[in-house]
Amino acid sequence: MKLIYIKRSTRRERRYTKKMGMFSPKVTYIKKMVLGLPIRTLHKYRETYYGRVKDCHECSLAR
Structure with a gap:
């Protein structure tokens, strides 16, 4: 078993953007x-409806 390693996980989150x-x-x-x-x-990123990958700093969780 390794002591230090990198793990990638994906889950759905509720996000809010001004445009969408x-x-x-x-x-x-x-x-x-x-x-x-x-x-x-x-790092954390999301995939758009069109397949582009965006950083999560562009959208906020507050309304």
């Missing part, structure tokens, strides 16, 4: 794990 309003895209998290415990999130 409320929607629920698939958000992918890339996390650094030590002994099976998450230490920090290295």
